[in-house]
Amino acid sequence: MLSSTKKIVKVDIDNLNVRQAPDFNAPVVETCKVGEYEMLDKTDKFAKIGDNKWVALSFVEIKTVKPEKKKDIEKEENEE
Secondary structure, eight states, rough: OOOOEEEEEEOOTTTTESSSSTTSSOEEEEEOOSSEEOOOEEOOOOEETTTTEEEGGGGGGEEEEOOOOOHHHHHHHHHH
């Protein structure tokens, strides 16, 4: 069975506010660093990156990642 594609939230700025809820008035629970985070859910203005952790879409890029096929992984391992 093939896994479905997943969405990644790409953060290009340090100290991006992570909010408790998908609302600009929600409390900031932490900040995140530059990197990529798995997107668990999405609203029209926010992406969920953890339990009660939301980042504003206006500050991130959403990428779609296709899972690697098992045969491709085995092929790469055999080439080493």
